[in-house]
Amino acid sequence: MLPAELNNKYEVRGTLGAGAMGTVYDAIDRIIERRVAIKVVKRPAENDAEAVEAHARFRREAQAAGRLSHPNIVGVYDYGENAHDAWIVMELVEGKSLKDRLDKNERFTIPDIVRIMGEVCAGLAYSHQRGVVHRDIKPGNIMMTTDGQVKIADFGIARLENSSMTQVGTLIGTPSYMAPEQFRGEPVDLRADIWSSGVMLYQLLTGEKPFEGGFSAVMHKALHTEPPPPSQLSVTTPRGFDAVIARALAKRPDDRFRSAGEFADAIRAAVHAPAAAAEPAGLPGLPGLNDDATMVAARPAGGGTMNRPAAAAPPAPATPTGKGAPIGLIAGGAGALVVAAAAGWYFVAGPGAGPDPAIAERQRQEQAAAEASAREAAARLQAAQEASAREAAAREQAARTEAAQQLPIARRGRGDLALGFRAARLGRRDAGIERGIG
Structure with missing residues (x-):
């Protein structure tokens, strides 16, 4: 159940989820009668490096989200630790994640997509202005309330400005949604969130991810190939979105949108924008493992x-x-x-x-x-x-055959002519004889 420090203030109403790392409880604040979600995890042993890193991510989530208060971001109200447990008290979102809806093959209308992405971008713009880069934007971290409002969750791998927790040289994120600079283990800024949001927009428009396959295949495609324009995969997608996707998924961060607000403006304008020039079609998705789990791993050394x-x-x-x-x-x-x-x-x-x-x-x-x-x-x-x-060669042979067939005829003609000359000579001789007799 709850740590002893929370029992006086919160009353547990049920369990929202449980796993190896901890449990999320549905609770109510007895004092102000507000429903909350309380995530409780066990403190790691000091000699378990992986568990220590997970605990650091848990604390980072509280630090990042705790400095943010926005309608499109899951609010964090409190954080605490004791000798055995650590916990976060956060806003309870009654609804499902965007991933849950996509996994059920639910398709969204263009107006709904524009609204969803507009709210995601609004939350990101607010976060970026306060020095927080999420680094793991994906449908699984986009909560949707029962009335459709978007809430960005899980800032566990967020990068905080002026924070020593930034891990340069480490692969952090979910492969299908990671920007090229994340694959290279380079420092990231808000433009990595623009890329991830662009991948999510592509998925909402087409029902497919732009880069599919196992880790190596996804990395190769993200670094070196271009996906097919979304209008080629979905007849309901206005072609104005092709240029928006191309810019959001630009390989170089400098070629992407400069802010989440600019990205949102382009999405709204794309509905009625004239069709852009067709982009080269990318490679088809390679078969392979496609895991949406967030990954934190050291980048392989060169060599x-x-x-x-x-x-x-x-x-x-x-x-x-x-x-x-x-x-x-x-x-x-x-x-x-x-x-x-x-x-x-x-x-x-x-x-x-x-x-x-x-x-x-x-x-x-x-x-x-x-x-x-x-x-x-x-x-x-x-x-x-x-x-x-x-x-x-066949034509030459045919010509030779025809010439051979004509040769006897020519010879017979020459023989007939010789006989004619001989007859003429005999005729003249006979005529002379007749004149001598007469």
Whole structure:
């Protein structure tokens, strides 16, 4: 039950949830008769590093949310600890999370999406103005009251300005919603929340996440690929949202919206905005594990296979004799382009940002596909050349056959002409004889 320090002030009405880390109680403040949620966790042992980190996150949630008071943020009223437990007393939200509704395949109308995102952005703008970056915006942390009001919850991994708790070089967040700079373990600011909110907007519009798959696949896509514009996946999405998503999910933080308020304005304007130029379609989602749990992990150190460019192209097959296409040259050139692209990325990104083994494997697969495509194109060209040569040879043979057929006729004609000349000579001789007799 509740720690002894809380029994005099709060009365427990029920349990809202329980897990390995602790329990959340439905309670009422006896003094002011206000319903609250009380989250109670056990104090960790000092030699359990993971539990100590979880406890630090719990305290950070109270520190971050405790300095915020906004209609679109779950309020925190109190925090306390004793020798065995720690607790947070917070606002009780009667309703479900946005994730609960999305998991039931519930789709929202465009006006509802604009309203939901407007309230999320309002809460974030207030938080950012007070030096708090959430760093884990996702549907599971967006509570919705029974009348549809949005409440941002769980500031457990928030970054506080001027706080020593900021963890540079650590991967913190939920992979599907993490900004590129979070994957790289770099310091983050409010623009990481803009990215995460953009991912959530994309999911509300299309019913799909822009970057799907396991951790390595999601990281590769977030760093290097563009998702299909939402209007290509949903016929009900105005094309004005394509440009909004493209900017919210820009790889460089400087290319994103400068504030949550600016993002909200763009979302409202997108409903009636003219269609933007079509963006290149991204890669389809890769199959794999898709976990929405928040992750806190050290970023892998550079080195090993992660810093190596794609392997060199394998030897191309020998070029066929005759007038065939240079298959080896074409395939080798395609492979060289792939290797050059991988090496260029390596030198631009630097040793610490090399691809992980899954990315290297993907590059090798792309290289093999490029070589196979080149060989296939060369084979088609060679086949066309051989067919043309066969056709020419057939025409030449036909001409020879026709000439051979005409030769006896010509010879018979010359023989008939010779007989005619001989008959003429005989005729003249006979005529002379007749004149001599007469």
